[in-house]
Amino acid sequence: MNIDKLRNQTPGTSHVIHFNNAGASLMPSTVSESVISFLKKETLRGGYETANNYRDQIDQVYPVIATFINATPQEIALQENATMAWNMAFWAIDFQPGDRILTSVSEYASNYIAYLKLQKMMDISVEVIPNTDAGMTSVEALSSMLDEKVKLVSITHIPTNSGLVNSVEQIGDIIKPYSCLYLVDACQSVGHYPVDVKKIGCDMLSATGRKYLRGPRGTGFLYVNNEILTQLTPPFLDLHSAEWIKKEEYRVRNDARQFENWETNYAGVMGLKEAVSYATNLGISNIWKRITTLASTLRNTLSQISNVSVHDIGTTQGGIVTFTIDNISAELIQQKLSSNDINVSVSRKSSTRLDMEQRSLDQLIRASVHYYNTEKEISTFSDAVRAISTQANP
Ligand SMILES: Cc1ncc(COP(=O)(O)O)c(C=O)c1O
Numbered sequence: 001m002n003i004d005k006l007r008n009q010t011p012g013t014s015h016v017i018h019f020n021n022a023g024a025s026l027m028p029s030t031v032s033e034s035v036i037s038f039l040k041k042e043t044l045r046g047g048y049e050t051a052n053n054y055r056d057q058i059d060q061v062y063p064v065i066a067t068f069i070n071a072t073p074q075e076i077a078l079q080e081n082a083t084m085a086w087n088m089a090f091w092a093i094d095f096q097p098g099d100r101i102l103t104s105v106s107e108y109a110s111n112y113i114a115y116l117k118l119q120k121m122m123d124i125s126v127e128v129i130p131n132t133d134a135g136m137t138s139v140e141a142l143s144s145m146l147d148e149k150v151k152l153v154s155i156t157h158i159p160t161n162s163g164l165v166n167s168v169e170q171i172g173d174i175i176k177p178y179s180c181l182y183l184v185d186a187c188q189s190v191g192h193y194p195v196d197v198k199k200i201g202c203d204m205l206s207a208t209g210r211k212y213l214r215g216p217r218g219t220g221f222l223y224v225n226n227e228i229l230t231q232l233t234p235p236f237l238d239l240h241s242a243e244w245i246k247k248e249e250y251r252v253r254n255d256a257r258q259f260e261n262w263e264t265n266y267a268g269v270m271g272l273k274e275a276v277s278y279a280t281n282l283g284i285s286n287i288w289k290r291i292t293t294l295a296s297t298l299r300n301t302l303s304q305i306s307n308v309s310v311h312d313i314g315t316t317q318g319g320i321v322t323f324t325i326d327n328i329s330a331e332l333i334q335q336k337l338s339s340n341d342i343n344v345s346v347s348r349k350s351s352t353r354l355d356m357e358q359r360s361l362d363q364l365i366r367a368s369v370h371y372y373n374t375e376k377e378i379s380t381f382s383d384a385v386r387a388i389s390t391q392a393n394p
Helices: 003-008 027-046 047-051 053-058 061-069 081-091 109-121 137-143 168-175 226-231 266-282 284-303 330-338 353-360 375-392
Strands: 077-078 100-104 125-129 150-156 179-183 203-210 222-224 244-245 251-253 307-312 320-325 343-346 362-370
Touching: 027 047, 027 362, 047 053, 047 077, 047 266, 053 061, 053 266, 061 077, 061 266, 077 081, 081 109, 081 179, 081 203, 081 222, 100 109, 109 150, 109 353, 125 203, 137 168, 150 168, 222 226, 266 284, 266 362, 284 307, 284 320, 284 375, 320 375, 330 343, 330 362, 330 375
Parallel strands: 100 125, 100 150, 150 179, 179 203
Antiparallel strands: 077 222, 203 222, 244 251, 307 320, 320 362, 343 362
16 A cells, blocks of 8 residues: 555544544545535535436446345445444344344444344343353354344444444354344444455344444445345335325335435435545555554554553454543543644444443543554654653652
């Protein structure tokens, strides 16, 4: 990878050290320009007219995303974010009283809230698959929990704040003989790790545009395996996802776009298409390799600073690095870093309550690197963390 060239294509890199790629990555100019250019066309020609004029280019987003995750274009539905994508899939499942849902310790709050909401509506059980000693969802434990009452196995691939990458491919292999559905929250893994829906063997997978794909905010997508489409009922329908064919009758589309709405942010879609093409051109294996090299340098450097604790777990670790500094809150660390033009996130217990409670954690700093970050930035970042740590622990 020509990092200088990639940074030149990313104007934000000359303003900030951006270690908040798991929040929202810096967009390359080509992505922001495609959004702006589409908005300009809408401004001059009208929104509906522009969509009609550029329909072929807009529709290219489906094969571009499909190729990136080894799906078919008919298996992709555009969504406004990963939460909406995940909820569209989850609430489409025909849950019945007595069904079991198996999920991971590191499950994201919004997903878990949906399980709890469903539990208020009917008698289903939500069971958490224990972790291995290293902190990953245990494939062995899952294997002993599976039976015909399991309706759904729902796993977060790269959790919000524990650094790890769950073994979604192995999980897919284990559950293959069972009739349950398999939903993967790939919000933080698409554009980060080589996500291949066939290798994972998942039925549904949700993703966002703004994180590791480097797309615009307010974009995302859902993958639904064509073979299970008839087992699902979209929770909402409109005149795009279904056709009103007689006074008392409608017909639902027979592809994943039955999970879409008619109205959408076309400029954002153009940006998403550009972002996925950009990642495709770079090659996801190269991206993953560079991210893991940078993240492991960052982890090693931080763990050598006095009063700093790195909290990442798991045997396979990605670009998300989490840490605390003794005697100073994560919020204050974030503020101090921000005053040095360094961007990070604060991750709170309420985002991944099961994991954080299990590890007696309250708040963490989440520093998430992408391929366009540099060793020099890691060094500047570590110096800033060292200075904060010294001030807090004189
Ligand atoms: C693991 C995980 N899943 C889902 C989401 C929600 O994604 P979105 O904000 O795009 O809806 C997040 C957001 O941080 C996340 O970390």
